Amino acid sequence: MTGDVSEQPVVRVRGLRMSYGTHEVLTGVDLDVHPGEVVCLLGPNGAGKSTTIEVLEGFRLPSAGEVSVLGVDPSRADDAWRARVGVVLQSWRDHPRWTPRRLLTHLGGFYRPYSTPERPRPDDVDRLLHTVGLTDDADRKIATLSGGRRRRLDVAVGIVGRPELLFLDEPTAGFDPEARRDFHDLVHRLSDLEGTSVLLTTHDLGEAERLADRILVLAGGRIVADGSADALNRQVAANSEVRWTRHGERFVHATDQPTPFVRRLFEQYGDEVADLEVRRASLEDTYLAMVARHESGARPQPVEVAR
């Protein structure tokens, strides 16, 4: 039976639509997040990633569709639900006179009535400061923190209540490479050790690849691809480019079966083939192609990728 319970997705979205006036941002989003999973919502700017995540956070009312987060419709959720959900927000100048320690202690206090034996809330502030790498800045005024330090604080505020489900909208915007790596470690730790389910948006493909158990590509107002980075990669392998020259003339051939093609090429021309180059399209190429195709509205059918 416990297996059945864990099969119940923590986020379930069907036919989510969102329009502003006559402009349709989301035209029918379907997505699931399963317990303990890290899911990346990937898409170009303006694809509706933020809108989607704000609907799930309960901050925005959808125009249509069925949304369930931890078994509840976020637009009707109560404070007990709020206590189980973490939201990492992008701040820019709030609480300038507070220190990270004081702010985390204060905001964490709101979760105390929702502490359970399995999940004591809030998280210990010293440990949390250490986790996000802010121990040295714990007692400085927030106004004096650099942009990257401030984002670490945003992440800490998002997880101080030890959420079962965490939403992050563009979490690493403005991070330097080191902060980015620390952040990725943190997300892995949250999901592995705390069993936290994570849904994050990014337009950085590399980040999605490193972090996600599953990548959802949002383009043209709907999910156009859904699968692990490996699965997406395998799909990508279907598109390779073979380049060669023969008698000084250049040739390019696109194929989904580069190996047999190259063998036949040599069978036919032998040593005449020179400057051979087989280039497997990168995940980025496919992603860009996929986005371009769906943004132009040419193909409404989602690409199903094996998990």
Add this chain to the structure above:
Amino acid sequence: MSGGTTYAVRLGLRRGWTEFTQSLRSPQDQAFYLFTGVATLAYLWFNRADEVEGTSLLYPTVALPGILAALVAFNVVMGPASALVMEREDGTLLRHRALPHGMEGYVTGQVLYHSLGLLPTLVVILVPSALLFEGVVPGGAAGWLTAAWVLVLGMAATMPLGMMLGAVLPSVQKLSTWGMVPALLVTAISGIFFPVQALWGWVQAVAQAFPVYWVGLGMRSAFLPDAAAAVELGGSWRTGTTVLVLVAWAVAGLLAAPVVLRRTTRRQSGSQVAAARDTAGQWIT
């Protein structure tokens, strides 16, 4: 009240206190308090020898209660209004929206912070005035008691207005047009810098519709001798009417403010904060 709400209100009180102590330590806020004090005292000092027409009272004696009233009303309206507009834009409000019972905590914190925030202003004006000018502080316990209830009622009548103003103003840039100017206009006609009796009848009527006039009248009743009531409208302190008007404003405000605040909170989202940040960026560059 549920356990979560009680808890959030307690956290809110602690938040208000924290913000107050941070404000006391901030050079910016210290400068503001000092400026308010010095400007008020300078104004009174230059008019210290003028006798108010029809009475034997000196100008500072008559003006100080009115100035206190104006400062109370102005600080308690503009303080929360500007705080709310700013904190809507910088994401403070959104942070609280993401917390269980966060908004209750936030509003409690604001109420306490802006109430406490009056204390330094009162101190920097009242203490030097008592030393510099004669007969400017209320006589006896009854006078102080009156000043205290007028202060509390005045805050209750005006603070919800500030909250609502802060909730409906579209952006920080609109604060001066739609907040500052109306507040100054209302203050100007409320009998603080010149007696309301000197104005046209319809202006007197408008002034009496707003709480500032009544806070001023109540303060004068606390600070001035009873004989001074003769120059007021109707020749009396109209204490009963003062209580009625202020309570009416307070009740109306306390009923309306939560509705207005909830509407604003519901519209709070990350993209709204991001948009405000981008707009602010354009303003800076």
